[in-house]
Amino acid sequence: MxxxxxxxxxxxxxxxxxxxxxxxxxxxxxxxxxxxxxxxxxxxxxxxxxxxxxxxxxxxxxxxxxxxYSKFSCQPHGKYLINICTGTSCYFGGSQQLIGRLEKELGIKLGETTANGLFTLSSLRCLGVCSQSPALVINNDTYGCVDSIEKIREIISRYKL
Ligand code: FES
Structure with a gap:
């Protein structure tokens, strides 16, 4: 060592x-x-x-x-790791739009961490909730049908404390 x-x-x-x-x-x-x-x-x-x-x-x-394996990271990430599903169902269900909305809302790009160290944006393939696309997972919490900016804001607000 x-x-x-x-x-x-x-x-x-x-x-x-x-x-x-x-x-x-x-x-x-x-x-x-x-x-x-x-x-x-x-x-x-x-x-x-x-x-x-x-x-x-x-x-x-x-x-x-x-x-x-996208689950491995060589960079430190924020307190909350947001992984957006980019599997096939979510791709056709709007995952690219979801990524764009999250990037805009948090002011960071995929792979980056917010300046306050709270959120990191990342992506992975298939969370196993394909019928609820587009989906994301924040640490261990999975959210489906994240298809509006209002829903994104409501979810994000749970993690700001
Ligand atoms: S493709 Fe997104 S949960 Fe399966």
Whole structure:
């Protein structure tokens, strides 16, 4: 581990324990990355270096997995992560319009975080509520039929406190 690490040793100990538990599995990388993101909030480079060393895997392999799965993020995100569904049903149900409205309402683009650190806009594919397109999820709360600016404002207002 590097001397100039940014994150607390406690977090690394937690991750180290997870790695020990999972490294015997057939394909441990996704589960370990998922746990690391839960522990650190995102996947910073120094954490990826740590995982790479512990699993004796090249960093390129880790980045390959991270870029393939949109749920992984190498950037810190806001307190509330808004993921807009861009799966087929939501695409035809207005997800692009929803993204545009949210970008305008929050004053940020997809992939960015508001200056107050409250919201990050992101996208993923299919939340499993296709009949309620367009849909989004804020942290663990799923909302369907988000088809008007009034509904967007009402949902966002729940997270401002
Ligand atoms: S495509 Fe959006 S929930 Fe399935």
């Amino acid at each position: 590097a001397d100039n690490q940014q994150f607390d040793n406690i977090l690394y100990r937690k991750l180290g324990k997870v790695i020990e538990e999972k490294k015997g599995l057939k394909n441990p990388l996704i589960e370990i990355l998922h746990s690391a993101q839960k522990i650190f909030g995102f996947l910073p480079e120094e954490v990826l270096n740590y995982i790479s060393e512990k699993l004796d895997l090249p960093l390129s392999k880790l980045y390959g997995v991270i870029t393939f």
